[in-house]
Amino acid sequence: MCSSDLGLxxxxxxLGLSALPGVITTGDEGRITLSLGRKExxxxxxxxxxxxxxxTFDASIKSEAGESLLxxxxxxxxxxxxxxxxxxxxxxxxxxxxxxxxxGAVRQVESALAGWAREAALTLDTGSPERGEVADQIxxxxxxxxxxxxxxxxNFLPPKPNRWAQLV
Numbered sequence: 001m002c003s004s005d006l007g008l009x010x011x012x013x014x015l016g017l018s019a020l021p022g023v024i025t026t027g028d029e030g031r032i033t034l035s036l037g038r039k040e041x042x043x044x045x046x047x048x049x050x051x052x053x054x055x056t057f058d059a060s061i062k063s064e065a066g067e068s069l070l071x072x073x074x075x076x077x078x079x080x081x082x083x084x085x086x087x088x089x090x091x092x093x094x095x096x097x098x099x100x101x102x103x104g105a106v107r108q109v110e111s112a113l114a115g116w117a118r119e120a121a122l123t124l125d126t127g128s129p130e131r132g133e134v135a136d137q138i139x140x141x142x143x144x145x146x147x148x149x150x151x152x153x154x155n156f157l158p159p160k161p162n163r164w165a166q167l168v
Contacts, residue, residue, distance in 0.1 A: 025047065027049070029093060030052070030096075031045075031047075031097075032083070032098065033098045033100070034075070034079065034099045036059070036070060036075075038060075038068065038070075040059055041056070042054075043056075043082055045082065048090050052086055052090050053085070053086060055078070059075045070108065072109045072112035076109075080116065096124075097113065097117050099126050100126075
């Protein structure tokens with residue numbers, strides 16, 4: 001059963017990673033934010049006062065034990081491809097590469113990307129580990145923004161049944 005079957009409708013959509021503070025830059029200094037999940041990575045590039053690129057890609061490989069592990073080399077390849085696809089005038093504005101996610105995965109990807117980041121004149125930033133899960137931070141920010149907005153009705157309220165529906 002989907003939300004439209006229940007009479008619910010979305011009031012808006014948000015690119016999750018863009019809800020975090022500082023991810024979307026203003027002015028002349030751009031930023032690349034790489035968020036690592038369990039099996040995927042999300043990449044948001046902000047330059048020129050907006051979102052220049054936004055990608056989510058599978059970044060895992062299966063280990064001999066059958067568990068999914070992040071593949072730092074694949075993440076690096078996807079990051080370099082995306083970086084080269086950005087127009088040169090916006091690419092020159094990029095100054096910081098921020099990597100967020102589980103601490104072990106962040107360290108692994110950071111060590112794999114350190115050389116490339118230096119060559120691309122990017123400063124590596126691994127964020128603050130005490131902030132918690134990225135998904136939790138995103139949910140908190142989106143909820144906070146919805147609560148701060150004035151005059152916005154609650155989302156996804158169930159439909160009010162008419163008298164006929166109440167009798168049946």
